[in-house]
Amino acid sequence: MTTPSDTTQTVGLTTQEVFMAQQPGTTKVMGLEDVTVTFRGRPAVRGVSFDAYEKEVTALIGPSGSGKTTLLRALNRMHDTERTAAVTGRIMLGDTNVNDKSTDPTLLRSRVGMVFQRPNPFPTMSIYDNAVAGLRFNGVRKKSLLDEAAESALVAAALWDSVRERLKVSASTLSGGEQQRLCIARALAVEPEVLLMDEPTSALDPIATKRIEELIGELKDRVTIIIVTHNMQQAMRVSDRCAFLLMAEDRSGELIEYAPTSKLFSEPDDPRTLDYVNGRFG
Amino acid sequence: MTTLSFDSTLDPILSRRAEIQKIASSSVKRRKTYSKIGIAVCLLCLIVACIPLLAIIGYTVAKGLPAWTSVFFTKNMLPEGIPNGGLYNAIIGTLIIDAIAIAITVPFGILGGLFLAESDGPIAGAVRFSADVLTGVPSITIGIFGYIIWVKNFGYSGYAGALAIGIIMLPVIMRAAETALRGVPVNLYEAGLALGARKATVARKVTLPVALPGLITGVLLAVARGAGETAPLIFTIFGNQFLQTNPSKPMEALPIAIYSYSSQPYNDLIQIAWGGALLLMAVILVLNIGARLVSARLRRERR
Numbered sequence: 001m002t003t004p005s006d007t008t009q010t011v012g013l014t015t016q017e018v019f020m021a022q023q024p025g026t027t028k029v030m031g032l033e034d035v036t037v038t039f040r041g042r043p044a045v046r047g048v049s050f051d052a053y054e055k056e057v058t059a060l061i062g063p064s065g066s067g068k069t070t071l072l073r074a075l076n077r078m079h080d081t082e083r084t085a086a087v088t089g090r091i092m093l094g095d096t097n098v099n100d101k102s103t104d105p106t107l108l109r110s111r112v113g114m115v116f117q118r119p120n121p122f123p124t125m126s127i128y129d130n131a132v133a134g135l136r137f138n139g140v141r142k143k144s145l146l147d148e149a150a151e152s153a154l155v156a157a158a159l160w161d162s163v164r165e166r167l168k169v170s171a172s173t174l175s176g177g178e179q180q181r182l183c184i185a186r187a188l189a190v191e192p193e194v195l196l197m198d199e200p201t202s203a204l205d206p207i208a209t210k211r212i213e214e215l216i217g218e219l220k221d222r223v224t225i226i227i228v229t230h231n232m233q234q235a236m237r238v239s240d241r242c243a244f245l246l247m248a249e250d251r252s253g254e255l256i257e258y259a260p261t262s263k264l265f266s267e268p269d270d271p272r273t274l275d276y277v278n279g280r281f282g
Numbered sequence: 283m284t285t286l287s288f289d290s291t292l293d294p295i296l297s298r299r300a301e302i303q304k305i306a307s308s309s310v311k312r313r314k315t316y317s318k319i320g321i322a323v324c325l326l327c328l329i330v331a332c333i334p335l336l337a338i339i340g341y342t343v344a345k346g347l348p349a350w351t352s353v354f355f356t357k358n359m360l361p362e363g364i365p366n367g368g369l370y371n372a373i374i375g376t377l378i379i380d381a382i383a384i385a386i387t388v389p390f391g392i393l394g395g396l397f398l399a400e401s402d403g404p405i406a407g408a409v410r411f412s413a414d415v416l417t418g419v420p421s422i423t424i425g426i427f428g429y430i431i432w433v434k435n436f437g438y439s440g441y442a443g444a445l446a447i448g449i450i451m452l453p454v455i456m457r458a459a460e461t462a463l464r465g466v467p468v469n470l471y472e473a474g475l476a477l478g479a480r481k482a483t484v485a486r487k488v489t490l491p492v493a494l495p496g497l498i499t500g501v502l503l504a505v506a507r508g509a510g511e512t513a514p515l516i517f518t519i520f521g522n523q524f525l526q527t528n529p530s531k532p533m534e535a536l537p538i539a540i541y542s543y544s545s546q547p548y549n550d551l552i553q554i555a556w557g558g559a560l561l562l563m564a565v566i567l568v569l570n571i572g573a574r575l576v577s578a579r580l581r582r583e584r585r
Contacts, residue, residue: 106313110306139309140302149298191299222295 024240027054029224030075030112030194035089035099037070037079044070045253048089050243052194057216057225059239059261061232063276066245067253068228072196074098075226076112077105093194110138113187113223114196118203119179121171121186128167130182134190149189156222157185158215177208184215188223195219197227201234213238232277236265244273339567342560349557359523359539362548369558371525372539375440378527379519379535380509382444387451388501394452395459395500396485410460413453424449425517438520440529446514454504462496463489495577502573506566512537536562 030052037045045067052058060068070079075098079085091098098108113134121130131150132140140146150167154160159181163174171182180200187195197216201209216225216238229235235242242264244257257264257273265277275281353368360367394413398406428446436442466489474484490497520532521542536558543555 104310107307107310110303135302138302138306139313140305142305145298145301149302152294152298191295191302193299 024055024220025053028052029054029093030098030226031090031092032075033090033092035071035074035087035091037067037074038086038088039082040084041086043250043252045245046248048243048245048255050241050255050258052224052226053241054224055220056240057220057227057238058241058243059235060226060228060243060245061230061235061276062245062253062256063247063281064230065247065251065253067247068230068245069198070253071245072198072226072228075194075196076109076114077103078114080105106138110134110190111192112194112196113190113192115180115183115187115198115200117199119176119183121174121179121182123170123172125171126168127163127171127174127182130171131185131189133186138190149191150185153185153189154182156188156215156219157181158211158218159185175208177204177211180204180208180212181215184212184219188219192223195223195225197225199228199230201229201231209234232265232279236261244268244270244276246272246276339563342556342563346556346558346560349553350560354554354557358525359534359554361523362546362551365550367550367554369536369539369554369561371522372534372536372558373561374525374527375519375522375533376509376535376537378529379440379443379447379515379533380505382441382529383447383451383508384501384505386444387448387455387504391452391455391501391504392459392490392497394456395497396463396490398456398460399463399489400481400485410457413456416449416453417457420513421450421511422513422517425514428514429517433518436530438518438532440519440526440531440533442518443515443533443535444529446518447508447511450511450514451504451508454507455500458500458503459493459497462493462500465496466492495580498580499573499577502569502576506569506573509569510537510562510566512541516541 028051032051033049035045035048036043048071050058060072062068073079074087075091077087077098079087087099089099093108093111096103096108098112122133125133128150131153132146135146135149140149151160154163159178162178163169163182166173171179174182180203184195184200201212204212213234216227219225220240227235227238229238239261242259242261243255244264245253246256248254257268257270259268264273268274268277351368353366355368355373356370357366357368358371359369394409398410398413424446427449428442432439432442432445470488470492471484474488475481479487515535515538519535519538521538522532522534524534526533540555540558540562543551543558546552546555
């Protein structure tokens with residue numbers, strides 16, 4: 001730990017301001033403005049706008065086909081690899097428009113990490129090599145930085161204690177839940193500002209799911225999380241805000257309601273949201 | 283009011299984030315250059331790999347196309363110096379021989395492939411290994427085999443040629459069928475069993491229909507492979523200047539005609555051989571493209 005010294009910059013914030021800056025729900029990290037994703041010209045999800053805030057978990061919920069995953073993948077330009085896909089609208093990450101042609105997707109993805117449905121550690125790499133893979137991809141060679149980031153990420157992913165003695169062992173020796181936590185650590189090691197999670201527990205058993213959910217709660221101080229889940233209880237447990245999407249008549253998804261999780265689940269504005277959270281359909 | 287000092291280096295995560303982002307953006311130019319070089323090397327290798335193919339196609343088209351006259355397709359072979367000779371008898375011969383070969387091989391190949399796909403026992407292992415070895419056996423050996431098995435006993439004939447071509451095609455179909463059938467999700471197979479169906483019923487009603495695009499592709503590719511073989515035919519069908527549609531007699535076929543004409547010192551015959559080569563190549567190309575189209579079409583319809 002660095003101690004406050006003469007390197008300290010005084011930026012003249014009042015106690016109140018510093019306190020405010022550390023409060024969840026005050027600093028906007030990612031802002032979507034009228035985001036539409038089309039495949040072969042047909043919209044899969046249409047006109048979505050909402051903001052994700054620092055130190056918060058934002059959940060995207062809705063039935064299958066409502067475009068949750070499609071929307072999530074737009075946030076770190078994963079649709080670039082799909083030739084038939086096109087994304088319109090603005091996705092602001094700080095001053096950067098994610099969806100701008102001039103934004104370099106590889107640099108962007110070091111700021112916006114992603115965890116997928118199924119654990120996908122690189123099978124030929126060791127646990128350590130997996131943890132630092134993103135750093136190496138981004139040109140980091142300094143051993144001390146790699147070690148420091150790997151340890152910090154593995155600690156944050158609640159994996160350090162069980163793997164510290166076998167960092168050089170192949171990642172495929174880990175259990176499914178551990179593999180997914182390694183994938184979270186791998187994403188965290190790059191120290192992204194936003195972490196996208198696409199149904200990260202759908203391939204895991206309830207105990208492993210519980211650990212990941214606890215982890216999400218601990219991680220939100222470190223990184224802004226946007227999570228797709230089709231499990232409403234999970235959304236209720238882990239998220240601070242919720243975006244509810246639904247498939248419209250033309251089979252494209254649209255945002256029905258965006259609200260703090262407690263409000264969305266107890267007294268939503270839209271009757272369709274109420275029906276959905278009460279399990280009357282979907 | 284107290285003024286707090288706010289230091290970004292205090293937070294190890296923020297400072298590490300800044301350091302990583304600095305390294306990432308300073309190295310992005312280098313990484314992009316490497317990426318471009320890598321893609322360029324891939325493209326170059328691709329082009330180099332395609333040169334022989336394109337050269338062969340181009341040369342054969344240039345040499346063979348002038349031979350494609352109506353006479354070429356409709357008249358039998360004639361001796362050198364006599365005008366208006368064609369390859370009609372060879373085209374018909376190839377069609378008949380390959381049709382017989384397909385008729386024999388497809389049932390064996392697909393049912394054998396089904397067995398391989400369903401079984402991992404020692405018999406399947408031995409068959410699979412044999413099929414792989416058979417694929418690698420030089421085709422001239424198979425020609426000699428056909429000669430010993432058939433020609434020694436019954437004489438030269440179209441059947442002997444079909445047998446030899448069938449032996450070439452069999453392992454190709456069998457392994458392609460196995461791959462296609464293994465590609466069918468196990469849960470479909472299990473769903474069938476769970477409804478009380480017998481193994482054979484599931485195979486017939488569920489597995490085989492799902493694997494159909496792959497099976498058709500495999501058969502077409504095997505035909506393309508068999509149709510171009512020359513060596514197995516040299517020892518088995520003998521060749522025939524005249525039209526012979528009875529497969530129990532010596533017949534002519536395109537590869538044989540190309541082989542015998544191209545080694546003649548007469549320009550008109552060599553010209554016809556080029557035409558035959560182009561025809562054979564075109565047929566094989568069409569079969570290959572057809573195989574892709576069929577499987578792509580069927581796969582799309584299923585979705």
